[in-house]
Structures are given as structure tokens and as C-alpha cells.
Amino acid sequence: xxxxxxxxxxxxxxxxxxxxxxxxxxxxxxxxxxxxxxxxxxxxxxxxxxxxxxxxxxxxxxxxxxxxxxxxxxxxxxxxxxxxxxxxxxxxxxxxxxxxxxxxxxxxxxxxxxxxxxxxxxxxxxxxxxxxxxxxxxxxxxxxxxxxxxxxxxxxxxxxxxxxxxxxxxxxxxxxxxxxxxxxxxxxxxxxxxxxxxxxxxxxxxxxxxxxxxxxxxxxxxxxxxxxxxxxxxxxxxxxxxxxxxxxxxxxxxxxxxxxxxxxxxxxxxxxxxxxxxxx
Ligand code: HEC
Numbered sequence: 001x002x003x004x005x006x007x008x009x010x011x012x013x014x015x016x017x018x019x020x021x022x023x024x025x026x027x028x029x030x031x032x033x034x035x036x037x038x039x040x041x042x043x044x045x046x047x048x049x050x051x052x053x054x055x056x057x058x059x060x061x062x063x064x065x066x067x068x069x070x071x072x073x074x075x076x077x078x079x080x081x082x083x084x085x086x087x088x089x090x091x092x093x094x095x096x097x098x099x100x101x102x103x104x105x106x107x108x109x110x111x112x113x114x115x116x117x118x119x120x121x122x123x124x125x126x127x128x129x130x131x132x133x134x135x136x137x138x139x140x141x142x143x144x145x146x147x148x149x150x151x152x153x154x155x156x157x158x159x160x161x162x163x164x165x166x167x168x169x170x171x172x173x174x175x176x177x178x179x180x181x182x183x184x185x186x187x188x189x190x191x192x193x194x195x196x197x198x199x200x201x202x203x204x205x206x207x208x209x210x211x212x213x214x215x216x217x218x219x220x221x222x223x224x225x226x227x228x229x230x231x232x233x234x235x236x237x238x239x240x241x242x243x244x245x246x247x248x249x250x251x252x253x254x255x256x257x258x259x260x261x262x263x264x265x266x267x268x269x270x271x272x273x274x275x276x277x278x279x280x
Pocket of ligand 1: 115122131132134139159162163167190192194195199
């Protein structure tokens with residue numbers, strides 16, 4: 001609510017007094033003239049008086065300590081900005097994850113990537129071999145066959161142990177230079193028989209990466225030694241194997257024997273691997 005300044009009220013009162021004073025005789029015979037005089041005299045000095053006597057600025061009220069503190073504080077810490085920026089990206093990613101958890105596609109894709117990065121240099125992108133043995137055309141599964149319950153040799157366990165330990169590591173862990181299936185056509189493999197040796201990957205690959213590279217070799221290079229059902233079953237077992245190893249606190253497969261890996265795989269097979277479970 002604005003109060004009419006004192007001086008303006010005073011001016012208005014003066015104007016009214018002037019009008020009624022003069023108007024004693026003027027009101028009767030010359031009212032329009034008096035009105036004109038009022039219009040001419042009263043507003044003009046009033047308007048002129050405003051800039052002459054400007055209303056004094058109200059004294060600024062000093063801030064209380066609380067208000068001063070509130071003004072001094074930055075309202076949003078700087079680190080919050082990137083967090084807020086990434087929140088929607090994370091949300092999209094998370095929803096995508098829920099809709100499509102990394103199972104089949106993820107594991108196979110990971111295997112392809114690991115193989116290309118760590119194995120293809122010696123074994124060839126298509127597994128045809130080079131400075132490493134030929135794996136394709138079913139060769140890899142002749143050495144490490146698909147396991148069926150009751151088999152004397154677990155080829156899947158042998159394959160994992162081989163990649164984890166490499167040539168020298170396999171010999172050290174097993175106490176023999178023989179590896180792979182004893183029933184391999186033309187005889188069981190012996191370490192170093194290819195003419196050069198392979199290093200183990202237990203410390204350079206995670207359990208999951210290693211299992212994924214094994215899956216890639218078996219599913220892509222297995223030829224007629226494995227069919228689609230066999231591939232689906234091994235995929236399930238290998239994924240479960242990664243979980244079992246994690247539960248057992250094993251993050252490095254180095255030094256484990258084929259028999260020890262077979263034990264872990266049996267746990268994985270018992271936990272749904274090998275059965276036609278409703279995962280897809
Ligand atoms: C430095 C070259 C090199 C790299 C890299 C390499 N290998 Fe090998 N690989 C070999 C050699 C050499 C042999 C034969 C070793 C021997 O006779 O002792 C072999 C043998 C194998 C075998 C046994 C094949 C058979 O039938 O006997 C498998 C399986 C295998 N490698 C898988 C892998 C995987 C999986 C990777 C990647 C994670 C990999 N290799 C990386 C050189 C390599």
C-alpha cells in the first residue's frame with residue numbers, strides 16, 4: 001500500500017482551499033473558469049514537485065547471519081552436474097539391461113571379442129591355425145570333446161584348463177605332458193608337439209573372458225563334433241560355471257587341474273546347465 005506523500009496531500013488541500021476561497025463569488029458565475037484554474041495550477045506544481053523531492057530510498061535492511069550464509073553458499077555443488085547429466089543415460093542403459101540381460105548374445109559376443117584380441121593372432125581369425133594349432137573343422141573338439149555324463153574325460157574342463165594354464169602350466173599342473181582326450185584319432189596330444197608352446201591366460205583374462213573364448217572356439221570351430229543343442233547346452237553350463245567360480249571365490253583359474261575344473265563344471269551342470277531350463 002503506497003501512502004500519498006505528505007507534501008502532495010498538502011498541495012491538494014491548498015488547491016481545494018484556493019478553489020473554494022476564490023469560488024465564493026466565482027462558483028456562481030464563473031465555475032468553468034475556476035475548474036480550468038484548478039486543472040492548470042494544481043497538477044502542474046504537483047508533477048513538478050515529484051522530481052524535486054524524490055522519495056527517499058528505503059534503508060537496505062542488513063542480512064541476518066542466516067540469510068547471509070544462504071546467499072554465500074553455492075546452491076548446487078559442481079559435482080552434481082555430471083551426475084545429473086549421466087542419470088538419464090544410466091536410466092536408459094539400466095532399462096535396456098532389464099529388458100535384455102547379457103546372456104546368450106553377450107557371452108557369445110564377448111567370446112568373439114576375446115578370441116579376436118587374444119587368440120586369433122596365432123590361431124587365425126577363422127581358427128585355421130598359424131603359429132598356433134589349427135582349431136577349426138572340429139579339430140579343437142577332437143582334442144577336447146563334448147562331455148556326456150559318465151564320460152571318463154571331461155573335454156570342456158580340459159579345454160578350460162588348457163587355456164588357463166597353457167603348455168608349460170598344463171604339464172606342471174597335471175604332472176604329465178599328455179593333454180586332451182586319450183581317444184583322439186592318431187593319438188593323444190603331447191605338450192610341445194606342435195613345435196612351439198602356448199602361454200596360459202589365467203592371469204590376463206577374467207574367468208568370464210576365458211570361458212567366453214572357450215565357448216567361441218567350441219561353437220565356431222567345432223564343426224560336426226557338436227550340434228546346435230550341444231552348443232546351447234555348453235553355453236548354459238559355461239555361463240553357470242562363471243557364477244560357480246565367483247561363488248567359490250575363484251578369480252584366477254591358473255594352476256587348477258582338469259579334475260578340479262570338472263568339479264566346478266559339475267556344480268554348474270547341477271545348477272541348471274545341461275537341462276532344458278526356461279532361460280529363454
Ligand atoms: C602365441 C601364440 C598363441 C596364442 C596367442 C594362443 N595360442 Fe593356443 N596354441 C598355441 C600353440 C603353439 C599351441 C600348441 C601348444 C603345444 O603344442 O604345446 C596352442 C594350442 C591351443 C589349443 C589346443 C589345440 C589342440 O588341438 O591341441 C587350444 C584349444 C588353444 N591353443 C586355444 C587358445 C585360446 C583360447 C587362445 C586365446 C585365449 C589361444 N589359444 C592363444 C599358440 C597360441
